[in-house]
Amino acid sequence: MARWDEAPVERPRMSDAAYERLKDAIVSGELAPGEKIRDAEVAQRLGLSRTPVREALTRLTDTGLVEAKPGVYARITTLNRHDVAATLVVLRSLDELAVRTGVPHMTADHLDRMRRANDDFARAVEQHDITGAFAADDAFHGVAIDAAGNPVLRRVIDQLHPQVHRILHRKFSTLLGGHDTVNHHAELVELCARGDADAAAVLSAEHWTHLGGLIDDLFEADELDA
Incomplete structure (x- = not known):
């Protein structure tokens, strides 16, 4: 199975695609609990602009998979x-x-x-x-x-x-x-x-x-x- 960041995300629905890709990586443990996520880095690896990645991270925060302090960090939540x-x-x-x-x-x-x-x-x-x-x-x-x-x-x-x-x-x-x-x-x-x-x-x-x-x-x- 291909890694979550191996292929650029195709348009359209870029934020949805980024959300699914990151969610699957978190669930599988490929993105580990406590690991920091930088939107610019993720955007580059997925072939996206930062806006859809930020939207995806916001959704992941709502699901409890990511915790974020705006302007400071975003990271994978630990299992609480x-x-x-x-x-x-x-x-x-x-x-x-x-x-x-x-x-x-x-x-x-x-x-x-x-x-x-x-x-x-x-x-x-x-x-x-x-x-x-x-x-x-x-x-x-x-x-x-x-x-x-x-x-x-x-x-x-x-x-x-x-x-x-x-x-x-x-x-x-x-x-x-x-x-x-x-x-x-x-x-x-x-x-x-x-x-x-x-x-x-x-x-x-x-x-x-x-x-x-x-x-x-x-x-x-x-x-x-x-």
Whole structure:
């Protein structure tokens, strides 16, 4: 896979492209926690002007991936136990809302998409394909968001996901690499197929709670200290 800075960014939507490139580099750890980012340097490496890079850094600051003091520094945030816990609480509530409001509107196509996404996820887990697993997991949970028909819900969830993805990327086998998630997905699909929105929402929330507990254990063991 090419490095994040190997190819110039094509026009248009330059700030969006810069945002995605930097976000992926932060999530993967290629840009390390605490590392300083200089907009002029990033702009040169990506073949952009400084304006779209500054816009991208502002968005990354809003997601919590970058911390900045205007005119002084911008750097990759460290993994903060309190901030991660707060993010997980919000994501759990949002995902629960998406499932509860989405299930009544699910069609056979929605269910087929969930099953295909879980198959893709299982295959990615077996191959230890972290990027593929993220994409499949996001696609799986994205079905409920689509069915809910709430664009605000999607925007907020998309803004929060990268913080959790940073940890999942570092501890893939521990947190996302087992078969528990595959089985959870399969059980969730069956509840959705039965139209049991309340049970599906509860199951989805329980999974986020379980994930939060695993992440908290890693902080307790000092395995997520940066």
